[in-house]
Amino acid sequence: MEKVIDIQHLRKSFGTHEVLKDIDFSVNKGEVVCIIGSSGSGKSTLLRCVNLLEKPSGGQIIYNGENILDDGHNINEYRTKLGMVFQQFNLFNNHNVLNNCVVGQTTVLKRSEEEAKEIAMKYLKIVEMDQYINAKPRQLSGGQKQRVAIARALSMEPDVMLFDEPTSALDPEMVGEVLKVMKDLAGTGLTMLIVTHEMEFAKEVADRVVFMDEGIIAEEGRPEEIFNNPKEQRTKEFLKRTLKRM
Amino acid sequence: MSFDWIINIISNNWPMFLRGAGMTLYISIIGTIVGTIIGLLVGVIRTIPMPDVGVKRVVLKIVNIVLSIYIEIFRGTPMIVQAMVIYYGSALALGVDMNRLTAALFIVSVNTGAYMSEIVRGGIVSIDKGQFEAAHAIGMNHVQTMKNVVLPQVIRNILPATGNEFVINIKDTSVLNVISVTELYFQTKSISGNNFRYFESFFVACVLYFIMTFTVTRILRYIERKLDGPENYIMYANQMQVETPEDIMRKTKYNDVKQH
Numbered sequence: 001m002e003k004v005i006d007i008q009h010l011r012k013s014f015g016t017h018e019v020l021k022d023i024d025f026s027v028n029k030g031e032v033v034c035i036i037g038s039s040g041s042g043k044s045t046l047l048r049c050v051n052l053l054e055k056p057s058g059g060q061i062i063y064n065g066e067n068i069l070d071d072g073h074n075i076n077e078y079r080t081k082l083g084m085v086f087q088q089f090n091l092f093n094n095h096n097v098l099n100n101c102v103v104g105q106t107t108v109l110k111r112s113e114e115e116a117k118e119i120a121m122k123y124l125k126i127v128e129m130d131q132y133i134n135a136k137p138r139q140l141s142g143g144q145k146q147r148v149a150i151a152r153a154l155s156m157e158p159d160v161m162l163f164d165e166p167t168s169a170l171d172p173e174m175v176g177e178v179l180k181v182m183k184d185l186a187g188t189g190l191t192m193l194i195v196t197h198e199m200e201f202a203k204e205v206a207d208r209v210v211f212m213d214e215g216i217i218a219e220e221g222r223p224e225e226i227f228n229n230p231k232e233q234r235t236k237e238f239l240k241r242t243l244k245r246m
Numbered sequence: 247m248s249f250d251w252i253i254n255i256i257s258n259n260w261p262m263f264l265r266g267a268g269m270t271l272y273i274s275i276i277g278t279i280v281g282t283i284i285g286l287l288v289g290v291i292r293t294i295p296m297p298d299v300g301v302k303r304v305v306l307k308i309v310n311i312v313l314s315i316y317i318e319i320f321r322g323t324p325m326i327v328q329a330m331v332i333y334y335g336s337a338l339a340l341g342v343d344m345n346r347l348t349a350a351l352f353i354v355s356v357n358t359g360a361y362m363s364e365i366v367r368g369g370i371v372s373i374d375k376g377q378f379e380a381a382h383a384i385g386m387n388h389v390q391t392m393k394n395v396v397l398p399q400v401i402r403n404i405l406p407a408t409g410n411e412f413v414i415n416i417k418d419t420s421v422l423n424v425i426s427v428t429e430l431y432f433q434t435k436s437i438s439g440n441n442f443r444y445f446e447s448f449f450v451a452c453v454l455y456f457i458m459t460f461t462v463t464r465i466l467r468y469i470e471r472k473l474d475g476p477e478n479y480i481m482y483a484n485q486m487q488v489e490t491p492e493d494i495m496r497k498t499k500y501n502d503v504k505q506h
Contacts, residue, residue: 053379076385084383090376094398103394104384136475149380156384 001028003062004160004191005050010059012042012049019045021215023059027160032192034202034223037212038238043195046212047164050193051082080108083153087165089145091137097124097148098133101155109156116155123151127181143174147181154185161185163194199242203227211235251446259437259447266433267454273347273422273429274415277354281415282408284355285362288313289400290392292363293370313363320360326421329353333425350427354419358411365407369400402473409466413459430454 003026012020019042027033035043048054050061052068052075060067068078092100101120105111111119124130127147137145146166153161163182167175179201186192186205196202202209203223210220211232219232230236256263292313297303320328333349336342344352373396381391420431430451438447 051383053383076382076387078385079383080385082383084380086376086380086383088376090374090380092377092380092395094395094402104386107390107394108385139476152384 001031003027004029005193006060006062007050008060008062010046010049010061011057012045012054013057019215020049020056023215023217025210025217027191027193030189030191031207032186032190032205033194033208033210034206035193035195035210035212036197036199036202036238037218038241041212042215043212044164047162047193047195051079051084051162053084076108080104080156081159083156083158083161085146085149085153085161085163085166087168089137089142089149089169091145091149091152093137095136096133097129097135097137097140100137100148101152104152104156119157120151120155123154124148126154126184127151141174142170143177146170146174146178150178150181150185160191160193163192163196165195165197167196167198197242199227199239211238213238248446251443252449255437255441255443255446256450262433262437263430263450263454266428266430266451267458269427269433270416270419270429270431270455271458273350273354273419273427274412276351277358277415277419278408278412280351280355281358281362281411284359285364285366286397286401288317288359288363289366289370290389290397292367294388316356317360317363320357321364324421325353325357325418326424328357329422329425346425346427349425350419350422350429353422354415358415361411362404362408365404365411366400369404369407370396372403373399402470405466405470405473409463412462412466416458416462417455 006026008024010020010023010025011018023046025046035046037043045054049056056069059069061069063078063081066073068075092103095103098117098120101124102113102116105116105119106113109116121130121133124133127150129144129147129151132140132144132148137148140148150161150166166182167178170178175198179198182192182194182201183205194202194206206223208220209223209226211218211226211230213234219226219230219235226235227239230239292310294306296306329349332353333344333346336344336349370392377395377399378391381395386394419427419429422429423432423435426432434447434451438444441447
C-alpha cells in the first residue's frame with residue numbers, strides 16, 4: 001500500500017517535558033486511522049506535529065518521498081495537502097460560511113473566485129450547510145460550525161484530512177450530525193486521520209486504530225482486535241475505563 | 247451682556263471659526279487615518295513570529311528595536327514639544343523650511359501612529375490563537391493570515407480605541423497653535439485678541455469642539471453597530487429574493503419577540 005505520510009522517530013518536548021517519544025507511524029492512501037488514548041497521552045500533539053502546528057523536536061515526516069522537516073522546505077505548500085479540523089472549529093469569524101471555504105482557495109491555491117465558489121458549494125452541499133452560505137460563524141450552532149469547518153478543509157482538496165477531537169466541544173445532541181458527515185466521508189475513500197474519544201465511532205469507521213499512552217504508540221491494529229481482544233495491559237485498562245462510562 | 251457678545255462675535259467672525267474648525271477636522275482626520283495605517287503596519291511587523299536562527303532573525307530584531315524606540319519616544323513626550331522640535335528642528339538641522347500644515351499633519355500622524363501601534367498590537371494579540379492556527383493549517387503565510395483573517399477582526403475590535411484617538415486628535419490639534427497652524431484654537435485666539443472678549447470667544451470654540459467630537463463618536467458607534475450585523479441568521483432572507491426588506495424586518499422583529 002502507498003504511504004501518504006510516513007513518520008519516523010518523531011519526538012516532541014515542551015521544555016523538559018517529553019510529550020512524544022520516538023513515534024513511528026504512517027498513514028496509507030484511502031485509509032481511515034483513529035488515534036485513541038487518555039488525555040495527555042500525546043495524541044493531539046502527534047496530529048499537530050503532522051501539519052507542523054507544533055514544531056517537532058526531532059525525527060522525520062516523509063511526504064511524497066521528501067522529509068518536510070528539512071531546511072528550506074515549503075511548509076505552506078505542504079499544509080495545503082492536509083485538511084485540518086479543530087476541536088474548537090476555528091472558523092474565520094470575519095467571513096461568512098461561503099467565504100470561509102473560498103478564502104483559502106483564492107489566496108493560497110490562487111484559484112479564481114468562480115472556481116473556488118463552485119468547489120466550496122460542492123463541499124458545503126456534502127455537509128448539508130449550503131443553505132447557510134451567508135451566515136456568519138457566530139450565528140451558527142456548534143455542530144453547524146464544525147460541518148462548515150469540514151467543508152472548509154475539504155475545499156482545499158487535500159490528500160489527507162486530520163481531525164483533532166472534532167466532537168469534543170459539541171453538545172451531545174450535535175455530535176451525531178458531525179459523526180454522520182465523517183462517516184459519509186470515510187465511505188468515499190478519503191484518507192483520514194482522526195483523534196477521537198468516540199469509541200463506537202472508531203470501532204465502526206476505522207480501518208486501523210492506534211492506541212497512544214504516555215507519548216508512545218502502545219498498540220495498533222484493526223478495530224476489532226483493539227476493542228475486542230487488546231494485547232497490552234494498558235490498552236485493556238483504558239478501554240475498561242472508557243467503555244464502562246458508555 | 248455676555249450673550250449679546252456671543253451673538254455678536256459669531257455674526258462677525260463665523261467664517262474664521264468655520265475655517266478653524268475645518269482645519270482642526272482636516273488635520274485630525276488625516277492624522278488619525280495615516281496614524282492608523284502606521285499602527286497597522288507596525289503592529290503586523292511587531293507580531294511576525296521570531297525565526298529561530300539566521301539573518302532574518304537579526305534583521306527582525308533590529309527592526310523591532312527601531313520600532314520600539316519610535317513608539318516610546320512619541321508616546322513619552324508631549325505633542326506640543328514634538329511640534330516645536332520637529333518644526334524648528336527641521337529648519338535648523340536640515341535647512342528645510344517645512345510648510346506649517348505639512349508639519350502639523352506629520353506630527354499628528356506619527357504621534358497617533360505610536361499610540362495606534364500599541365493598540366493594534368494589543369488587538370492582534372487578543373485574537374483567538376485558533377484563528378491563526380486555522381489560517382496556517384490552510385497554508386497561509388503571515389501576511390496572508392493578517393490580511394484575510396486577523397486584521398479585519400482587529401480593525402473591528404480596535405474601532406472604539408481608534409474613535410478615542412480621533413476625539414483626542416480633534417482636541418489636541420489645539421497645541422499646534424505653537425507653530426501657528428490656523429486651527430480652531432489659533433483662530434479663536436486671534437478673534438479674542440481683537441475684541442478682548444476671551445470668555446465669549448472661547449465659549450464659541452468650546453461648543454464647536456464639542457459638536458465635532460460628539461458627532462464623531464456617534465458616527466463611529468453607528469459604524470460599529472453596522473459592522474456587527476444581526477445576531478440571528480434569517481435563512482429565508484437570502485433564499486426568497488422577491489421578499490421586500492419590510493417582510494424581513496417584520497420576521498426579525500417576530501424572532502426577537504420570541505426570544506425574549
